Amino acid sequence: MKTGAKILVESLQREGTEIIFGYPGGVVLPIYDELYDSSLRHILVRHEQAAAHAADGYARASGRVGVCLATSGPGACNLVTGIATAYMDSVPMVALTGQVPTNLLGNDAFQESDITGITMPITKHNYLVKSAGEVSRTVQEAFYIAGTGRPGPVLIDIPKDVSTGLSADVKLPEKVTLRGYNPTYKGHKRQMEKALQLLAQSERPLIYAGGGIIASNASPELMEFAMLASIPVTTTLMGIGCIPCHHPLNLGMLGMHGTEYANFAVTECDLMIAIGARFDDRVTGKIDTFAPHAKIIHIDIDPAEIGKNKRVDVPIVGDVKAVLRDLLSLMKKQGAHEAWRKKIKHWKQHHPLKCPTNGALHPQFIIRTLSDLVKEKAVIVSEVGQNQMWTAQHFCFHNPRTWITSGGLGTMGYGLPAAMGVHFARPDVPVFDIAGDGSIQMNIQEFGTLASNQIPVKVVILNNMYLGMVRQWQELFYDHRYSFTELPPVDFVKIANAYGIEGMRVESPDDVLPALQASLDCNGPFVMDFRIEREENVFPMVPAGAAINEMIGGHPPS
Amino acid sequence: MKPHTLSILVENKAGVLSRVTGLFSRRGFNIESLAVGPCEEPDMSRITIVVIGDDAQVEQVMKQLNKLIDVIKVSDLTDSERVERELALIKVTAELGTSRAEIMQIASIFRASIVDVGAKTLILQVIGDTDKIDALEKLLRQYGIKEFVRTGTVGILRGSKTVTSGK
Structure with a gap:
């Protein structure tokens, strides 16, 4: 007989878990006691939210299921933002929470919260385990659900008496089968043939590539498909990295802060092939004027995404990797779409992203300097806001899973803890967290986790003493009324030093490269406080609800 | 809609x-x-x-x-093609010697059964689709409905077609 806690730890290891991010508390004491002499690595964070983001970062960078652990009540509730972040971006994660003993469930016991009820809308599935004998099967199912189909977070709530309760080993099936869960992986052949017919007729095709390509490791297939048929590719925020930035077919990001040429191409294309993307409002702008001349092919593993926001001509439900492979086997080399590509090339030449150079310290310059310095040998994590958009626009990403950011939920405070998780997935490369002074302060306590574990995350704070993105909206749409968006100056280097982390303040463009180099030369974590031009904006920009070719801050028509 | x-x-x-x-x-x-x-x-x-x-x-x-x-x-x-049914229980004011007979007549037209007879009330049980139950409720309103309880609709396909797990 074994305790539920022991079975839990063994089950996690059976699923291949190497590391969990967590924070102890009353009802998870039996689990922590089991971890005390387990080979499973545990990283103690400083706030449970960070445990969830770290597990998420680990999952995004590795493609494997991330695991976090918290106690009941406040511990579990603190995971919520992290779970919602993972849910919105389809990140495979298993969140473990302690719960009050079963005889106290529903009694408003100390540190009780109905975490399965609370997380129902933000998990792919969740469980309240009622006996030690259910633990191993539940963990097996949870990993299966989290990591297959459209990935997502799964929560397992474990009452204290389940952790201490005893059970014999339960024989588990080789393969999980759930009668209510059967994702479709292979695309429908007729639909794929229809898609290829549309492609053959198209003169101005465009691939709109989303995070689904990264999730299903389908970049090689995407590249082969795009090159075989000479189709330009624009990526969503989540799709960045699926095609190398310098590739001639790459148009960069589309949408609210997309490139002008990507948004022009969307507006003029006659065929849009959406792959692993979901027509989010930040991408489409006004939905009726999104790709107005295009027939739409939509490939996605989640049938609920097809036709949700935009009418689709050819839906293909399936794993994008499998579907692209099948499409490649069915298709022949296509026309080169020369006139279309020439037009796009012209747009690219005349509407490049702007990088101001007037002697002041501009964030775009910092990102480009970092990009030139580390090239493809780094993973870049961001917070949310201007820092995120500048990085998405100006950093040159070469590979999938090297750009880690909170897209759907837009969670400030995501970056620093996610970067910790990324480090454990990719210890071979430096990990940078690109932050603003607002978002870094949302989880700045994690400097403690960086320091005590010597996690070598390099923190780039683009410090403008504003909540920059909100200030930008106030400037543009609220008549410069900066309501509660100014932040008093903070000496981030001193904060870092207080935690025992090295840091550097940078105030002039000449000092950017030396500071970034110093961060790479430092073996441990490093914090850089860049005092940037305070009222720098992210341009181009599509105002909320406008058509995506109606950008402000772009170039005059050519 | x-x-x-x-x-x-x-x-x-x-x-x-x-x-x-x-x-x-x-x-x-x-x-x-x-x-x-x-x-x-x-x-x-x-x-x-x-x-x-x-x-x-x-x-x-x-x-x-x-x-x-x-x-x-x-x-x-x-x-x-399907069969849909609801069940309703309706407690109607029906003092002795007043409209009882009328109510019982309406009940029989609707094939509703009287499932409780009190000194001042009758309880009717009726089964049918939504429209039938709505119609009966409307007719009984003039006598005074004291309480009206209604299940949700249940439905089943006609013929041999089924909605099953397909096992």
């Missing part, structure tokens, strides 16, 4: 009903009626939900329902 009758086969487990209904409210759908109970498979339950929406909205809610791990099958019965 029209009423759609959805037949949903689910795992018979704690919390499943709240997963299903939570999804409706989260996505902005109003449930017109709901009925849940055991079905031909001992470890499953069947939920019948009537929801009002256009075809695209209902399609989206069905797709979202299908994503729930505990949902085994979802069918929209609306455009198929």
Whole structure:
């Protein structure tokens, strides 16, 4: 007989878990006691939210299921933002929470919260385990659900008496089968043939590539498909990295802060092939004027995404990797779409992203300097806001899973803890967290986790003493009324030093490269406080609800 | 916008009903009626939900329902030949020597049965589709309805077609 806690730890290891991010508390004491002499690595964070983001970062960078652990009540509730972040971006994660003993469930016991009820809308599935004998099967199912189909977070709530309760080993099936869960992986052949017919007729095709390509490791297939048929590719925020930035077919990001040429191409294309993307409002702008001349092919593993926001001509439900492979086997080399590509090339030449150079310290310059310095040998994590958009626009990403950011939920405070998780997935490369002074302060306590574990995350704070993105909206749409968006100056280097982390303040463009180099030369974590031009904006920009070719801050028509 | 009758086969487990209904409210759908109970498979339950929406909205809610791990099958019965029934219990004011006879006459036209006779009230039990029950309620209103209890609609396809797990 074994305790539920022991079975839990063994089950996690059976699923291949190497590391969990967590924070102890009353009802998870039996689990922590089991971890005390387990080979499973545990990283103690400083706030449970960070445990969830770290597990998420680990999952995004590795493609494997991330695991976090918290106690009941406040511990579990603190995971919520992290779970919602993972849910919105389809990140495979298993969140473990302690719960009050079963005889106290529903009694408003100390540190009780109905975490399965609370997380129902933000998990792919969740469980309240009622006996030690259910633990191993539940963990097996949870990993299966989290990591297959459209990935997502799964929560397992474990009452204290389940952790201490005893059970014999339960024989588990080789393969999980759930009668209510059967994702479709292979695309429908007729639909794929229809898609290829549309492609053959198209003169101005465009691939709109989303995070689904990264999730299903389908970049090689995407590249082969795009090159075989000479189709330009624009990526969503989540799709960045699926095609190398310098590739001639790459148009960069589309949408609210997309490139002008990507948004022009969307507006003029006659065929849009959406792959692993979901027509989010930040991408489409006004939905009726999104790709107005295009027939739409939509490939996605989640049938609920097809036709949700935009009418689709050819839906293909399936794993994008499998579907692209099948499409490649069915298709022949296509026309080169020369006139279309020439037009796009012209747009690219005349509407490049702007990088101001007037002697002041501009964030775009910092990102480009970092990009030139580390090239493809780094993973870049961001917070949310201007820092995120500048990085998405100006950093040159070469590979999938090297750009880690909170897209759907837009969670400030995501970056620093996610970067910790990324480090454990990719210890071979430096990990940078690109932050603003607002978002870094949302989880700045994690400097403690960086320091005590010597996690070598390099923190780039683009410090403008504003909540920059909100200030930008106030400037543009609220008549410069900066309501509660100014932040008093903070000496981030001193904060870092207080935690025992090295840091550097940078105030002039000449000092950017030396500071970034110093961060790479430092073996441990490093914090850089860049005092940037305070009222720098992210341009181009599509105002909320406008058509995506109606950008402000772009170039005059050519 | 029209009423759609959805037949949903689910795992018979704690919390499943709240997963299903939570999804409706989260996505902005109003449930017109709901009925849940055991079905031909001992470890499953069947939920019948009537929801009002256009075809695209209902399609989206069905797709979202299908994503729930505990949902085994979802069918929209609306455009198929089907039988739909509700049951209602109506407590009507009927003092002795007044309108009792009239009420009992109405009951028999509607094939409603009198399931309780009190000094001042009668309880009618009626089974039928939504329109029939609405019609009876309207007729009885003039006598004074003291209480009106109504189940959700349950529905089943006519003929040999079924909504089952397909095992």
